[in-house]
Amino acid sequence: AQKVTQAQTEISVVEKEDVTLDCVYETRDTTYYLFWYKQPPSGELVFLIRRNSFDEQNEISGRYSWNFQKSTSSFNFTITASQVVDSAVYFCALSAPNTGNQFYFGTGTSLTVIP
Amino acid sequence: NAGVTQTPKFQVLKTGQSMTLQCAQDMNHEYMSWYRQDPGMGLRLIHYSVGAGITDQGEVPNGYNVSRSTTEDFPLRLLSAAPSQTSVYFCASSSLAIGQRRNTIYFGEGSWLTVV
Numbered sequence: 001a002q003k004v005t006q007a008q009t010e011i012s013v014v015e016k017e018d019v020t021l022d023c024v025y026e027t028r029d030t031t032y033y034l035f036w037y038k039q040p041p042s043g044e045l046v047f048l049i050r051r052n053s054f055d056e057q058n059e060i061s062g063r064y065s066w067n068f069q070k071s072t073s074s075f076n077f078t079i080t081a082s083q084v085v086d087s088a089v090y091f092c093a094l095s096a097p098n099t100g101n102q103f104y105f106g107t108g109t110s111l112t113v114i115p
Numbered sequence: 116n117a118g119v120t121q122t123p124k125f126q127v128l129k130t131g132q133s134m135t136l137q138c139a140q141d142m143n144h145e146y147m148s149w150y151r152q153d154p155g156m157g158l159r160l161i162h163y164s165v166g167a168g169i170t171d172q173g174e175v176p177n178g179y180n181v182s183r184s185t186t187e188d189f190p191l192r193l194l195s196a197a198p199s200q201t202s203v204y205f206c207a208s209s210s211l212a213i214g215q216r217r218n219t220i221y222f223g224e225g226s227w228l229t230v231v
Contacts, residue, residue, distance in 0.1 A: 009155075035219070045205060045222040091157065095220070102173070103148070103207075103220055107157040 002027050004094050006106035013082050014114050021077040021109045023092030029053075032096040034068065034075045039089040039108070051075065082113045118142065121206040121223035128196040128230045136191040136226050138206030146209040147189040148220075151175065151202040158205065164189055165211065196230040203227050 003026040013019045025034065036048040049059065051068050059066045063080045079086050092106045121138045128134055140147065148163035150173075160173030164183040178200060180192040189208075193200060206223040 033219075037222075043203065043227075044224045047219060047221065050219050093220075102160060102163065103158075105150075105158040107155060 002029075002032075002094050002096060002102075002104040004092050004104050004106040006090075006092055006109050008109045009107070010110045010112070012112045012114060015084060016081050018078060018080050019082055019111065021079075021090050021092075021111065023075045023077065023106060025073050025075065025092070025094045027094060027096055029096040029098045031098070032094060035093040035095070035103075036066065036075075036077050037091045037093065039091065041088070045091070048077075079111075082111075084113050084115050087111060087113045119206055119208050119221050119223040121204075121226055123226060124224065125227045126229070128193070128228065130196060130198060130230060132196050134193050134196065136193075136204055136206070136228075138189045138191065138223060139187050140189075140206075140208040140221075141187065142208060142210070142221070143186060144208035144221075145186070145211045146220075147183065148173070148207050148209075149179070149181065149189070149191045150205045150207065151200075152205060152225075153202050161191065161204075193228075198230045201228060201230045 005024045032053045034051045038046045038048055056068050065078045067076045089108045089110045091108045094104045119140045145166050149161040150158040152158050159175050161179050162173055162181040164170045167183050167186050170181050170183055183189050204226045207220045209220040
């Protein structure tokens, strides 16, 4: 069975602090994909990153970085020098071809950046 | 680029009424799906389709119907609305073709539905 757990329900940080959002996944598939999506207060879901199970290289995009560790089944997301515009709900998701490419979402982490 | 377009954005229904949420995508994606988002529960899959003429149930299909007569369109029908169906609904699509964009899911802007 596929499962994504985001244990942090809500996080508050002061602007310019770094923050890490945790994501732990469960799957028996050897080929799978991991994603992060951002949902700002306006409500839309914005794609941030996609990682496949064979690529464990960490990725950095501006202030965003992602740490994928298969050994711990984690795909954590770090925002460096947070800004008020980072305030949003962030979802981690898992997809696997062997399960019809269905997406399994975590329950989301609500991040509030305080100015 | 239009991407995934869903309508209406807001709707208020009375219990027992029926309605259809429309979803269209212009990316020639094979895979389309509907999710509902409720507080503290993330996104839950209602129905999905891997191509025209093919649909299947997700995690929470009861009270909803779908059809996929074309690649572009994937409407979601509420047969007899209930207050428990008050939620935010997202349509999404994804390519199943081999390539860099495979499996990346793109969402519509959401439909806020209230059943009173």
